[in-house]
Amino acid sequence: MDDNVQHALQGFTQRYMAAWQHAYDQLPASEALYGVASPCAVENDGERVFWAPQPVAEGAALDGVSRALTIALHPDAEAFFTTQYAGDMEARFADIDCLLVQSWSEDDFVRMQENLIGHLLTQKRLKLPPTLFLATTESEMALISLSNVSGEVWLETFGTREHRVLAPSLSVFLQQLQPRV
Numbered sequence: 001m002d003d004n005v006q007h008a009l010q011g012f013t014q015r016y017m018a019a020w021q022h023a024y025d026q027l028p029a030s031e032a033l034y035g036v037a038s039p040c041a042v043e044n045d046g047e048r049v050f051w052a053p054q055p056v057a058e059g060a061a062l063d064g065v066s067r068a069l070t071i072a073l074h075p076d077a078e079a080f081f082t083t084q085y086a087g088d089m090e091a092r093f094a095d096i097d098c099l100l101v102q103s104w105s106e107d108d109f110v111r112m113q114e115n116l117i118g119h120l121l122t123q124k125r126l127k128l129p130p131t132l133f134l135a136t137t138e139s140e141m142a143l144i145s146l147s148n149v150s151g152e153v154w155l156e157t158f159g160t161r162e163h164r165v166l167a168p169s170l171s172v173f174l175q176q177l178q179p180r181v
Contacts, residue, residue, distance in 0.1 A: 004079075004169075004171040008172075010084070012174045012179070013053050020179075020181050027042055027050040030051065033051070033087055035049070036049075038085060040052060051087050053085065056103070060109060061078065064117070068117045069117065069120050071130065074147075076146055077132045077148065080170060085103050085104060085108075086102040089179065090179070091177045092177070092179075093144070096155060097137065100177070101135055128159075129147065129149055130147075131146060131156060132148060140158075142157055143155075143156060144173075152165050152169070
């Protein structure tokens with residue numbers, strides 16, 4: 001597993017937590033995740049859940065994705081998706097507002113793997129290079145993904161070959177990512 005990606009993700013998460021603390025004097029809060037079981041849930045106010053990141057369960061891996069598609073996943077993908085449980089985090093990369101996708105719990109980790117399999121199968125059917133989504137954008141057709149071949153981070157247009165390289169690696173992308181609260 002790539003320690004650089006783990007450290008970069010943890011570094012971004014710490015910046016995100018600090019931005020929430022500075023702006024609102026509290027932990028990050030989510031209305032959408034209120035009432036959904038998670039080791040991240042710290043407390044709630046009856047409308048929102050306040051959360052803090054937690055380590056992913058021991059032995060968590062993306063083996064199901066690799067087996068389903070009979071491909072080896074880029075080591076950065078494994079590091080990104082198996083470092084922590086957390087709420088999705090709003091961020092900005094250069095001129096792009098995005099929502100960094102995270103697993104909220106062990107159940108959510110399983111669902112996320114199913115979504116990755118669906119995404120990769122669609123790409124395979126369309127004869128597109130394999131990517132793993134990392135973040136959504138304001139456009140339903142544009143997402144930020146990890147190239148499974150090169151390890152670059154792309155802004156890609158879903159279902160097309162159209163993409164723009166945002167960063168040479170996932171750790172560089174995460175280091176340059178800025179929290180939005």
